[in-house]
Amino acid sequence: MMRMFRSEWMKLRRTVIWALAVISPLLAGVTGFLSAGDYENGQEGVWQIALGIMGLLHAMLFLPLLTGVFAALLCRFEHTGGGWKQLLALPVSRSSVYAVKFIYIMLLLAITQLLFLAALLATGLLLGFAEPIPWRMLLVSALGGWLACLPLAALQLAVSVAWSSFAAPLAVNVIFTIPNILIINSAQYGPYYPWAQPLLAMVPRDEMGFGAFNLSPETLLGVILVSFVVFLLGGWGYFIRKAV
C-alpha cells in the first residue's frame, strides 16, 4: 500500500493538479476581502458572516467541481497511456490501487480545505476583525465540508474509472453541480444530493435558516456516511472485476 502510494506520487508531482487546489481558496479570499463593507466593526459573529460569504461559492461550486476534476485527473494518466493494463499486470492488488486513488482525491481536497481556512484567517486578520478567532466553528466547518465530499469523491472516482474519456465524467459533474443552487433550498432532497452535501456541511446553519440548512448535523453526517459506503463499495466492486 505504501509502495503504491509512493508510485502514485511519482505520477502526480509536477502536474497542474496542485495548482487547482489553490484556485478556489484564492478566489474565496478575494471575495472575502472585497466584501469588507459587510463586516461592521465590532459586530458580533463577524467571523461567521465572513465564513458564510466566502464559503458559499467555495462549497456550492468549487468543492464539488474540484472533487470531480481530481478524480478525473487521477484516472487520466492511466487511461491515456494504457497505464491500467501495465499497473494491473504488476504485483499489486486492485483494491489497493483503487484505495490509493481515492486517498489521493481526499488528500487533495484536504489541502484545498486547509488553504480555504488560511484564506479566511488572512481575510479576518487583514481586515482586523475585533472578535477572537472562533477556532472550533472554523475547524468544524472545514472538516465538515471535507467529510461531505466523501460520497461525491467515491461516486466520481467510480465514473472516472469506468469511462476512458476525460471530459465525460467532468461534464456529468458540472451538470449535477449546477442545480445545487436550487436543491439546497429543499429540506427534502438537499441532504441526499451528493453535490449539495459539502455546502450543507460547511456553511454555518443559523446564518441561513432555510431549506436543507435546518437539518441536524447528526442526520446529515449519517446520510453522508451511508451514501459514501454505498458509492465506494459500488465503485470498488466494479473496478476489481473490470477487464482492462
Next chain:
Amino acid sequence: MSKWIVETNQLTKKLGGKAVVSDVNLRIKEGDIYGFLGPNGAGKTTTIRMLLGLAKPTYGHVHIFGHELARKRIEILRKVGSLVEYPSFYGHLTAYDNLEAVRRLLDVPRSRIDQVLEVVRLTKEARRAVKGYSLGMKQRLGIATALLGQPQLLVLDEPTNGLDPAGILEIRELIKRMPQEHGVTILVSSHLLSEIDQMANRVGIITKGKMIFQDETQVLRQQARSRIQLAVSEPEEAWRMLLAHGYHVDWDRQQLTAELTDDKAVATMVAALVQHEFAVYRVQEESASLEQIFLNMTGGEGSL
C-alpha cells in the same frame, strides 16, 4: 509441480456472445522461447490478457509456475514481466521517472533502472518526457519496463511493432539471449511467421480463437521440406510402378509428387521411369515455404 511454466486448460473467452478465444491449451516449458503466432484478430492479445489476470476467462484455467493464477495472482505476477499490445507510459514523465514509478511497486534496487535503460539503449534519452518519443522508443521503454523486475517469465505481445529493421534485429537478439543468460522463459506473440521462426524453439498457432498447431519449431519446419513434382505420360501407371519399386510417391489424380529430396534418390527414380518407358516431361522441386504452411493452416487470411 508440473513441468510447465505456463499451462492453460480449455481457456475460453467470450466477448459479445462470440468465443474470441476457445479451448486453448497453452504449454510452455522452462527456458522456452514460445512463439505465439496468429493473424490479426486471432485472439493472441485476449489470451495474453487472461494470462496476466487483466481479463477473466469465461471458463478454463491458467496455471503459471505451477500455481493457479486466479488464486495466487500477486505472487505469480511478481515474477512476470509483460508488454501488452502497445507500450504503456505516463507521457508527462521522463523514461527514468516512468521506470521509477514502476520500480516503487516492484521493490527492486534503483540500479535496475540504469541497467534496463542500458539494455534497450535508451540511456541517452532517459531524461526526456516520453510524450516526445518516437513509437520505437516507446516500444523500447515498454520492453525496459517488462525487464525491470528481473522476471522469470517474460510476456511480450508483438514487441517489434513499430521498430525499424535495426531495432527489430536488436530486440530479436535480446530475446534470444535472455533464456541462456538469465534463465528466463519467454512468450512472444507475432503475426509474422518469419520473425517467430528466427527466435522461437516452440510455436503455437492460433486462428479465430482456436489453437491449430503447437509443437517444436523444428516440426513446423519439417512440413516445409521440399517435394519433387513429376510430369510424365500416364502418371497413374507411373505411380503404381514407382510404388511397387518402394518409392514414396503421391498421386492425387492430377499430380504425381515424390517425397524425396536428395539428388541420388531423384536420379534413380527418374532412371526407373525411363527404363519403364514413361516419357518424363518435367521434374521440378516444389518447396512449400513456412509462410505457405502458415497460410494453409490459418485458412489463407493470415497476413505476412
